[in-house]
Amino acid sequence: xxxxxxxxxxxxxxPSMVKVHRALLDSLGDKPRAVLIDTTYGFQENxxxxxxxxxxxxxxxxxxxxxxxxxxxxxxxxxxxxxRFRRELEAANYIFAGPGSPSYxxxxxxxxxxxxxxxxxxxxxxxxxFASAAAVTTGRWSIPVYEIYKVGADxxxxxxxxxxxxxxxxxxxxxxxxNHEGATHDTRFCYIGDRRxxxxxxxxxxxxxxxxxxxxxxVTIDDDGNVEVLGKGVLTIRRDGVAKxxxxxxxxxxxxxxxxxxxxxxxxxxxxGADSGLERFRTALVAFDAERAMQELAAxxxxxxxxxxLTMIGELDAVLTDGFVDRRALxxxxxxxxxxxxxxxxxxxxxxxxxxxxxxxxxxxIIFEDSADGTTWRxxxxx
Numbered sequence: 320x321x322x323x324x325x326x327x328x329x330x331x332x333x334p335s336m337v338k339v340h341r342a343l344l345d346s347l348g349d350k351p352r353a354v355l356i357d358t359t360y361g362f363q364e365n366x367x368x369x370x371x372x373x374x375x376x377x378x379x380x381x382x383x384x385x386x387x388x389x390x391x392x393x394x395x396x397x398x399x400x401x402x403r404f405r406r407e408l409e410a411a412n413y414i415f416a417g418p419g420s421p422s423y424x425x426x427x428x429x430x431x432x433x434x435x436x437x438x439x440x441x442x443x444x445x446x447x448x449f450a451s452a453a454a455v456t457t458g459r460w461s462i463p464v465y466e467i468y469k470v471g472a473d474x475x476x477x478x479x480x481x482x483x484x485x486x487x488x489x490x491x492x493x494x495x496x497x498n499h500e501g502a503t504h505d506t507r508f509c510y511i512g513d514r515r516x517x518x519x520x521x522x523x524x525x526x527x528x529x530x531x532x533x534x535x536x537x538v539t540i541d542d543d544g545n546v547e548v549l550g551k552g553v554l555t556i557r558r559d560g561v562a563k564x565x566x567x568x569x570x571x572x573x574x575x576x577x578x579x580x581x582x583x584x585x586x587x588x589x590x591x592g593a594d595s596g597l598e599r600f601r602t603a604l605v606a607f608d609a610e611r612a613m614q615e616l617a618a619x620x621x622x623x624x625x626x627x628x629l630t631m632i633g634e635l636d637a638v639l640t641d642g643f644v645d646r647r648a649l650x651x652x653x654x655x656x657x658x659x660x661x662x663x664x665x666x667x668x669x670x671x672x673x674x675x676x677x678x679x680x681x682x683x684x685i686i687f688e689d690s691a692d693g694t695t696w697r698x699x700x701x702x
Contacts, residue, residue, distance in 0.1 A: 359419030361391030416453035531555035
């Protein structure tokens with residue numbers, strides 16, 4: 320397997336894209352783990368309907384289950400919801416996103432560091448399939464389509480997720496490149512028309528390309544530098560107003576297209592520790608499996624894995640703050656075990672370890688209070 324990004328100009332759940340999705344899923348082997356990012360359309364009143372439509376498409380046309388990484392409004396999301404969103408992305412090897420608003424998506428995804436997670440997933444040989452509004456976000460620069468087309472804002476670029484950097488590409492991506500819905504006015508180039516595209520183009524560094532993708536068309540790029548055009552339309556590479564088209568069926572390379580204009584940022588990630596206690600703890604937390612999470616935390620404490628244990632306590636505290644369960648009732652057995660281990664260290668005159676345990680849990684909001692009768696604990700806050 321290799322990292323791959325598929326950019327669709329439109330029609331991501333139309334019959335014309337079934338064969339494309341199928342080929343992408345098949346390339347992942349027997350266990351594709353597909354997930355939908357709902358952020359692009361999270362502001363829309365019909366967001367639930369759009370999610371259901373995508374899931375039905377995957378179930379009926381692709382015979383594949385589609386999970387949901389939900390982040391509809393980052394500033395209102397709880398710590399648990401953000402954790403679940405990140406974990407859904409990290410567990411997936413087929414990440415799908417589609418219509419909505421590029422600027423709305425970027426504003427929310429940047430807040431939770433989603434760009435880095437998606438780049439890391441590409442480095443782990445995942446496939447990202449981003450269509451329409453989501454495709455706009457994949458480049459170094461992104462068009463705020465709604466603001467320009469609907470509100471009349473001056474044409475200016477936004478910072479994209481820069482996912483193409485993994486493949487050594489610094490560019491802007493423009494789907495709906497051949498749109499003609501305007502009839503009497505120019506709605507090509509993702510609805511903004513040629514005049515405003517030229518204004519944006521003038522703001523790009525010299526030689527930086529615009530990757531234009533027609534509607535019902537898909538362009539795939541993999542980390543071997545291969546580029547393929549699929550679907551009904553063409554791929555357009557445009558530089559300084561000069562465009563060159565490549566029809567469906569074209570098999571090309573990043574280098575031949577002149578897209579290789581930076582060092583690839585793909586890295587060989589250090590083992591993600593999928594079988595580690597910390598990862599099992601996080602998986603249990605996201606699944607609301609409190610008992611399993613506590614087992615992993617207790618194992619880390621008793622197994623002298625102090626750094627992992629402190630990380631778990633911090634993450635658990637963030638989740639409990641969101642009202643997951645009664646914080647004290649859930650934490651008490653574990654904290655009592657930590658108190659016992661600290662007492663053992665003190666009796667062995669290992670005061671360095673004793674102090675490290677005390678300071679570590681204090682950093683997580685738990686205060687130890689020593690007295691002649693023993694040690695008790697409380698939360699640093701008023702509760």
